[in-house]
Amino acid sequence: MLRPESAAEQNFRLDVRAWLAANTPEHLRHLTFRPAPGEIMPWYRRLFERGWIAPHWPRQHGGMGASPAEQVILAEEMAVFGAPDIPSQGINQIGPLLIRFGSPAQRALHLPLILSGETVWCQGYSEPGAGSDLASLRTRARIEGGEFIIDGHKTWTTWGQHAHWMYALVRSGAAGRRHEGISFVLIDLTTPGITRRPIRNIAGDEEFCEVFLDRVRVPVANVVGEAGAGWRVATALLNEERIRIGSPLLALKALERLRAVARLTGADAAPQMQERIAQAELEVETLIAAYLEALEQLDGGDPASASACLKVLATETVQRVLDAAQEAAGGARALLRPLMAEGMRIDFSEMVLQSRRLSIYGGSNEIQRSLIASRVLGLTDGRRKPG
Amino acid sequence: MSAAAAAERRLIAKSAADLLDGLGGMVRARRLRDAWPQFDAGAWRAMAGAGWPGSLVPEDQGGAGLAPDGVCALLEAAGGRLAPEPLAACIATGLALARSATPRAVALLQGLLRGERIVVPAASADGAWPGEPGIDIVRSSKGIRLSGLVPRVPDANGASDFLLGLEVEQDFVLLHLEASDPALELQASSTVDGGSLGALHLDGLIADPEHTLLSGAPARTAVAALADALALGRAAQLVGVMDEALRITVQYLKTREQFGRPIGSFQALQHRAASAHIDTAASRSLLYEACKAFGTAKQRRAAAAAIARACAAALRVTQDCVQLHGAIGFADECDIGLFLRRAMALAGAAGGEIGNRKRYAEAVCG
Numbered sequence: 052m053l054r055p056e057s058a059a060e061q062n063f064r065l066d067v068r069a070w071l072a073a074n075t076p077e078h079l080r081h082l083t084f085r086p087a088p089g090e091i092m093p094w095y096r097r098l099f100e101r102g103w104i105a106p107h108w109p110r111q112h113g114g115m116g117a118s119p120a121e122q123v124i125l126a127e128e129m130a131v132f133g134a135p136d137i138p139s140q141g142i143n144q145i146g147p148l149l150i151r152f153g154s155p156a157q158r159a160l161h162l163p164l165i166l167s168g169e170t171v172w173c174q175g176y177s178e179p180g181a182g183s184d185l186a187s188l189r190t191r192a193r194i195e196g197g198e199f200i201i202d203g204h205k206t207w208t209t210w211g212q213h214a215h216w217m218y219a220l221v222r223s224g225a226a227g228r229r230h231e232g233i234s235f236v237l238i239d240l241t242t243p244g245i246t247r248r249p250i251r252n253i254a255g256d257e258e259f260c261e262v263f264l265d266r267v268r269v270p271v272a273n274v275v276g277e278a279g280a281g282w283r284v285a286t287a288l289l290n291e292e293r294i295r296i297g298s299p300l301l302a303l304k305a306l307e308r309l310r311a312v313a314r315l316t317g318a319d320a321a322p323q324m325q326e327r328i329a330q331a332e333l334e335v336e337t338l339i340a341a342y343l344e345a346l347e348q349l350d351g352g353d354p355a356s357a358s359a360c361l362k363v364l365a366t367e368t369v370q371r372v373l374d375a376a377q378e379a380a381g382g383a384r385a386l387l388r389p390l391m392a393e394g395m396r397i398d399f400s401e402m403v404l405q406s407r408r409l410s411i412y413g414g415s416n417e418i419q420r421s422l423i424a425s426r427v428l429g430l431t432d433g434r435r436k437p438g
Numbered sequence: 439m440s441a442a443a444a445a446e447r448r449l450i451a452k453s454a455a456d457l458l459d460g461l462g463g464m465v466r467a468r469r470l471r472d473a474w475p476q477f478d479a480g481a482w483r484a485m486a487g488a489g490w491p492g493s494l495v496p497e498d499q500g501g502a503g504l505a506p507d508g509v510c511a512l513l514e515a516a517g518g519r520l521a522p523e524p525l526a527a528c529i530a531t532g533l534a535l536a537r538s539a540t541p542r543a544v545a546l547l548q549g550l551l552r553g554e555r556i557v558v559p560a561a562s563a564d565g566a567w568p569g570e571p572g573i574d575i576v577r578s579s580k581g582i583r584l585s586g587l588v589p590r591v592p593d594a595n596g597a598s599d600f601l602l603g604l605e606v607e608q609d610f611v612l613l614h615l616e617a618s619d620p621a622l623e624l625q626a627s628s629t630v631d632g633g634s635l636g637a638l639h640l641d642g643l644i645a646d647p648e649h650t651l652l653s654g655a656p657a658r659t660a661v662a663a664l665a666d667a668l669a670l671g672r673a674a675q676l677v678g679v680m681d682e683a684l685r686i687t688v689q690y691l692k693t694r695e696q697f698g699r700p701i702g703s704f705q706a707l708q709h710r711a712a713s714a715h716i717d718t719a720a721s722r723s724l725l726y727e728a729c730k731a732f733g734t735a736k737q738r739r740a741a742a743a744a745i746a747r748a749c750a751a752a753l754r755v756t757q758d759c760v761q762l763h764g765a766i767g768f769a770d771e772c773d774i775g776l777f778l779r780r781a782m783a784l785a786g787a788a789g790g791e792i793g794n795r796k797r798y799a800e801a802v803c804g
Contacts, residue, residue, distance in 0.1 A: 429688070
């Protein structure tokens, strides 16, 4: 972060540093994958008990109410320390959405459990036939008494096999305009009729899965916002999601990885590699500036365009930094297993494979560029009006 | 950034844009591109009248006392209108002059504020200012005797005065050189934007003690502030250049038709324009974040980051804007080429991406 830090911010930085050192088991440091719930949730809970699990949530909902600068400080310290990734769907996606659109009962039930880590959430948006074209989703809900009966097939559901609850988009209304008749529902994954099948990803991990819904009964009280108005709710969430994807945390972690790999292989002795590292640092600094600006302007301007820019910038920055890390790895770049060196787990290939998803999820970067072209630049597609 | 600061910036940018449009906007920019020397005396008087050269000078010394982000908002507007005036340089030297209480500095500052004197740093575009210029320095009873060459000094042609930061026998001094000194010869070479770079030949020029405006630590701090303010100023101009180039290009994409539809309806061009927008927005975010570090231990690193990024991004964006125009973009009659030319000249004057990235990497943060 280039801006000067206040004394309070400097103290916060030191607090975070000391807390991480005292509370993080060694085997959870410098991982390049998301540890399984059994491993990570105790640490998640400690972070919750310290009050730092939800930096960006308002205080009245149990968050930290952290300033943008404090959020960046937290990310910087986590990255340097090598803190593990935690499941983020609850904290970053559905939590903020419920704070904004949830009923008092939904908030009272779910927010505390998200904060404490007792409930792990996943997202039920994509379907085999509805990826970038999300509004073409076909999972159906018919109303029977006070219940939705849901039939359908969700896919690419990150951490779906570990999750307790899923928030999903389902088609509940009559066939009308594409964006109408969609409802946003909260589904308890212990409900009968749900089958989950893990999918192995390009990095060889089972981090996402398919979710089959066969006559799954969900109380109508689990609809967020109005039934049939789910598209608006989801769109608001997409903006929030993209801003959070825009967090510099991953880019900062990638930068640490680059430095570690270059040090380990001795690649950092070459001026060309030093140059590449400086370039990576500068790109991450740019991302931090853009992230701070986006957070500071969350309440003004068009969040859709700011979040689209940030999503592209953040994800492509991570990928470029990891490209440099691959160059630093040299002949070792394709090694499957990590090495232990200098007390650090040095991975060569996993993080770069994992990072391919960044420019795909949350709306592919091509979708983001189209959105910027229509929303910000006013370039239409020649067939229909933007929006 | 607070909402109040953003509103203030918008206000400054708006009034600067209005003044520049009143002076002739793009018509003036094109006329000056072809003029030699590239100087518009009336425009400079108007800018001085609006207090622009004294933007960073404290109010009690007759300046506008703007914060760095306000100055950048002003220079963004000037960049977007392709104003060729040495605004960034004079704003930066004004800041340095304001730190000296010598009668010469006070008089020079007054001249600068009134628009009567144009004071620029005697710093080569190639050297990291304040680098070591290739000149021999001898301290004599009469003063400091300088011989040698300072090559490729931006904004030198038309300047009345130069400021030179120098190491003299373990002392660091800020010197004033007069363009009219017979021992100073200027050789100007044209740049693609209609501007020029000046080679300063010093042939035994003697700077008497009166010409030493600052020495020791205050001189170092003032020269560092001058250099970093200039880097931020040029970054702001570059952001203005790319922003306006993209705006013009998007307009063109909406009106030019091929295959029976506006070419802006084609996704290949949309995505190229969207990438240019992201690049511009990110450069601007970094610029204003860097402004926050001005006057702190991170000042140099932040300013170097902002200018390195702005140099690279402005060249990318203006080149893409030419491409998005197609053949007309390659024709001199089309204004978009003027933006690429200005981006080249500003990036050159500022020391370019790689030179500044090196400064960024070397600058130690406090």
